[in-house]
Amino acid sequence: MKSVTQMLAEKKYVAIFDGLCSSAALAIMPLVERAGIPFVVANASATSIAERSGVGGNKWTFKVNPTDASMLDALVGWLDKEGKAGNIAFLGEDSDFGRAGSTGLENALKKRNLKLAAVDFFQKGNADFTPVLTKIKARKPGLLALYAVDADFQNAIRQWYGLGGGVPLTGRVLVDQVPKEIMESGFLDGTTSVQPYDPSVDTPGNKAFVEAFRKLHNVPPILVSFESYEAMKVLIDAIRRAGKADPAAIRDALATTKMPSMLGTVIDFDDHNLAHNNAIILTIKGGKVVVLGMSKT
Amino acid sequence: MFGQHSRWGAELAAAEANAKGGVLGRKVEIDFRTIAAIPRKR
Numbered sequence: 001m002k003s004v005t006q007m008l009a010e011k012k013y014v015a016i017f018d019g020l021c022s023s024a025a026l027a028i029m030p031l032v033e034r035a036g037i038p039f040v041v042a043n044a045s046a047t048s049i050a051e052r053s054g055v056g057g058n059k060w061t062f063k064v065n066p067t068d069a070s071m072l073d074a075l076v077g078w079l080d081k082e083g084k085a086g087n088i089a090f091l092g093e094d095s096d097f098g099r100a101g102s103t104g105l106e107n108a109l110k111k112r113n114l115k116l117a118a119v120d121f122f123q124k125g126n127a128d129f130t131p132v133l134t135k136i137k138a139r140k141p142g143l144l145a146l147y148a149v150d151a152d153f154q155n156a157i158r159q160w161y162g163l164g165g166g167v168p169l170t171g172r173v174l175v176d177q178v179p180k181e182i183m184e185s186g187f188l189d190g191t192t193s194v195q196p197y198d199p200s201v202d203t204p205g206n207k208a209f210v211e212a213f214r215k216l217h218n219v220p221p222i223l224v225s226f227e228s229y230e231a232m233k234v235l236i237d238a239i240r241r242a243g244k245a246d247p248a249a250i251r252d253a254l255a256t257t258k259m260p261s262m263l264g265t266v267i268d269f270d271d272h273n274l275a276h277n278n279a280i281i282l283t284i285k286g287g288k289v290v291v292l293g294m295s296k297t
Numbered sequence: 298m299f300g301q302h303s304r305w306g307a308e309l310a311a312a313e314a315n316a317k318g319g320v321l322g323r324k325v326e327i328d329f330r331t332i333a334a335i336p337r338k339r
Contacts, residue, residue: 212309213309
């Protein structure tokens with residue numbers, strides 16, 4: 001926090017812009033509130049950032065990217081429309097990450113008078129997923145939401161593959177971490193996942209963004225490139241509308257943002273200073289990730 | 298990669314605004330600072 005404290009003490013900035021992890025963003029929030037400087041969150045995804053902002057909370061923090069919870073709401077909304085939200089089993093790491101996944105799914109399902117068919121947790125570093133996966137498979141869920149990362153994700157996927165799978169995955173599936181031979185085998189075909197962004201989104205705005213980004217860096221944009229691009233545009237738009245480089249005026253302008261997104265919505269902030277853009281619904285087809293469509297967060 | 302791509306996205310938005318004359322008659326400037334941490338998850 002030393003660098004942010006220094007920046008605030010220098011009193012020459014009109015806003016602080018986040019390209020951070022959630023714990024750092026949460027730690028900065030009280031600092032910007034005391035200093036009276038707008039804080040635009042582009043990349044940190046914790047739901048608690050929005051819960052602590054806006055009405056009854058930090059009036060200087062504005063979250064442009066979706067929260068973990070709003071992403072799951074977009075996914076469940078999509079699955080519900082497809083008639084696939086009624087029989088989801090959950091298996092997640094027994095940690096803040098896994099618990100946030102189960103709570104987010106439960107809340108999104110509850111809004112639609114549904115609930116998780118089963119909930120199981122595993123300890124981080126678990127070597128043997130076979131018993132719990134066998135138990136889940138026997139229950140015959142329609143989908144399995146798997147919340148695992150790193151070595152646990154690799155182990156769980158390999159052991160699920162060994163068991164023959166048979167239940168499509170859902171949730172925030174880390175498709176880029178699936179072992180190549182498993183992905184290409186088509187084993188995970190039918191998986192439905194959600195991401196805030198995919199470079200293949202077919203809108204004029206995204207095509208122009210991807211082209212400009214590639215021209216500069218010779219690589220396509222990834223999620224955080226997109227999030228920072230749109231969040232910076234939101235901040236610049238607010239500075240322009242504020243009419244002066246004054247933090248309080250910029251904060252007030254941020255609160256009345258109405259800016260078109262390249263994902264087809266208009267970005268504005270709710271009572272908790274959280275924007276609700278479209279999320280990208282992805283599936284796996286023939287061993288490849290394909291965009292199915294978009295769903296509002 | 299996380300920080301680099303985040304920076305590139307923000308820089309592109311600022312560059313586009315500056316190509317159109319900037320904001321309030323001035324160029325948009327971003328002062329990037331780094332923190333010494335590599336998060337495992339966002």
